[in-house]
Amino acid sequence: MSLMDIGAVELGKKISSGEVSAVDAAKDALAQIGKVEKDVNSYVTVLDEAAIIKRAEEVQQGIKDGIYSGPLAGVPVAIKDNMCTEGILTTCSSKILNNFKPMYTAEAVINLEKSGAVIIGKTNMDEFAMGSTTETSYYGPTHNPWKLDHVPGGSSGGSCAAVAANECSYALGSDTGGSIRQPSSFCGVTGIKPTYGTVSRYGLIAYGSSLDQIGPIAKNVSDCAAILETIASYDPKDSTSVKRDSYNFSEALTDDVKGMRIGIPKDYFGEGLDDEVKSAVLAAVDVLKDKGAVVEEFDLSLVEYAIPAYYVIASAEASSNLARFEGVKYGYRAEEYEGLHNMFKKTRSEGFGAEVKRRIMLGSFVLSSGYYDAYYLKALRTKALIKQAFDKAFEKYDVIIAPAAPTTAPAIGDSLSDPIKMYLGDIYTISVNLAGLPGISVPCGIDSKGLPIGIQMIGDCFNENKIIQTAYAYEQTREYVSCGLCR
Numbered sequence: 111m112s113l114m115d116i117g118a119v120e121l122g123k124k125i126s127s128g129e130v131s132a133v134d135a136a137k138d139a140l141a142q143i144g145k146v147e148k149d150v151n152s153y154v155t156v157l158d159e160a161a162i163i164k165r166a167e168e169v170q171q172g173i174k175d176g177i178y179s180g181p182l183a184g185v186p187v188a189i190k191d192n193m194c195t196e197g198i199l200t201t202c203s204s205k206i207l208n209n210f211k212p213m214y215t216a217e218a219v220i221n222l223e224k225s226g227a228v229i230i231g232k233t234n235m236d237e238f239a240m241g242s243t244t245e246t247s248y249y250g251p252t253h254n255p256w257k258l259d260h261v262p263g264g265s266s267g268g269s270c271a272a273v274a275a276n277e278c279s280y281a282l283g284s285d286t287g288g289s290i291r292q293p294s295s296f297c298g299v300t301g302i303k304p305t306y307g308t309v310s311r312y313g314l315i316a317y318g319s320s321l322d323q324i325g326p327i328a329k330n331v332s333d334c335a336a337i338l339e340t341i342a343s344y345d346p347k348d349s350t351s352v353k354r355d356s357y358n359f360s361e362a363l364t365d366d367v368k369g370m371r372i373g374i375p376k377d378y379f380g381e382g383l384d385d386e387v388k389s390a391v392l393a394a395v396d397v398l399k400d401k402g403a404v405v406e407e408f409d410l411s412l413v414e415y416a417i418p419a420y421y422v423i424a425s426a427e428a429s430s431n432l433a434r435f436e437g438v439k440y441g442y443r444a445e446e447y448e449g450l451h452n453m454f455k456k457t458r459s460e461g462f463g464a465e466v467k468r469r470i471m472l473g474s475f476v477l478s479s480g481y482y483d484a485y486y487l488k489a490l491r492t493k494a495l496i497k498q499a500f501d502k503a504f505e506k507y508d509v510i511i512a513p514a515a516p517t518t519a520p521a522i523g524d525s526l527s528d529p530i531k532m533y534l535g536d537i538y539t540i541s542v543n544l545a546g547l548p549g550i551s552v553p554c555g556i557d558s559k560g561l562p563i564g565i566q567m568i569g570d571c572f573n574e575n576k577i578i579q580t581a582y583a584y585e586q587t588r589e590y591v592s593c594g595l596c597r
Contacts, residue, residue, distance in 0.1 A: 117279070118328055295563065370398070551566050
């Protein structure tokens with residue numbers, strides 16, 4: 111059995127006890143990458159084997175010397191390719207950053223390194239996190255390890271596929287509108303989007319600054335809790351970072367939901383939801399009910415406005431954030447041009463993919479004179495109303511449960527040809543980002559095509575422990591199922 115078959119915390123215990131070494135774990139991860147990566151395409155960059163083994167040896171010695179004592183010391187991790195890593199290629203899966211090696215490291219990654227993590231590589235993603243399928247990547251699509259002709263979801267599809275295919279023990283992703291939870295659902299793994307401000311965004315190459323949040327992806331809830339404890343911190347370098355009273359998420363790992371008040375939004379279970387997904391999610395709710403949770407349906411409202419509000423706000427912020435990529439300071443530059451203005455135009459035309467250009471144009475339009483009030487300000491007001499609707503719901507409920515996605519993973523090519531269809535795939539996740547809430551996706555079944563189904567649990571701001579407790583209690587009733595490539 112490969113060491114990549116077991117959870118990150120369990121592997122960390124084996125390494126700390128001396129049963130196996132960090133070098134053994136790194137070698138198993140590299141062996142699995144060698145076996146399946148050509149089919150899955152989870153990584154943009156796999157680090158040099160000698161450098162990985164050297165780091166594993168350093169960590170192993172650090173464990174022996176008492177420098178590293180955390181639960182993840184020596185455990186192999188993959189990092190989404192929109193988080194800066196000093197001296198390591200960081201591309202956002204875009205041609206325009208195909209030669210960019212940052213001079214600094216993202217704060218969340220630094221926190222992992224301080225805990226003794228062994229970084230294996232940088233994972234594939236939708237270009238600049240713009241997409242829901244990991245098909246917009248300049249480096250080609252990632253394939254779902256469960257069925258290679260299907261997408262893994264996005265934009266953190268590479269991270270989720272790498273965990274599902276046992277190419278690492280866990281991974282970091284980023285979530286702007288569901289980019290951790292939706293691909294976690296599609297790939298049969300667990301992923302948490304924390305409350306906005308919990309994990310530093312310093313070093314995360316921004317898509318939508320008011321929406322982006324880094325989070326963990328792993329095989330189970332316990333791993334995600336331990337990872338979140340490791341990467342979460344107050345960071346004065348990030349103006350949106352929040353100083354929290356406690357970062358102890360593992361204390362929520364109790365198999366007890368008796369008296370937990372769970373709300374089921376009727377709006378999330380209507381037209382457009384696949385029957386098999388609906389049945390699996392409601393069956394999971396019944397499990398929690400049997401464990402003593404109090405379940406009640408309610409009207410959340412405003413769901414129909416979430417997608418237009420999200421894409422107006424996110425695209426507006428993207429058009430501003432991506433203005434820096436013009437071929438002067440770093441990254442790709444057009445080879446032939448006439449003058450500075452022509453160089454800007456040709457560099458951006460050649461360097462950005464179709465989906466990124468689409469969102470830049472949409473964002474520039476909604477921020478333009480004459481349309482700012484009609485679109486952007488209206489979207490911000492809608493965002494505030496959505497937050498108010500959730501605030502009202504959390505006066506009554508501890509946790510809200512919904513599907514993570516309306517369907518299981520579509521076939522490669524099905525969504526990319528119809529951008530609106532791809533945007534609608536985020537319908538159950540987007541509101542969480544607009545309201546800055548925490549959410550977790552946990553596997554809850556497999557459909558008739560053999561593809562995983564995920565259930566989403568949403569909590570009030572800074573109440574990660576409630577969703578972790580609920581997810582953990584449910585998880586105790588089912589075994590982790592690995593994909594076909596891992597059997």
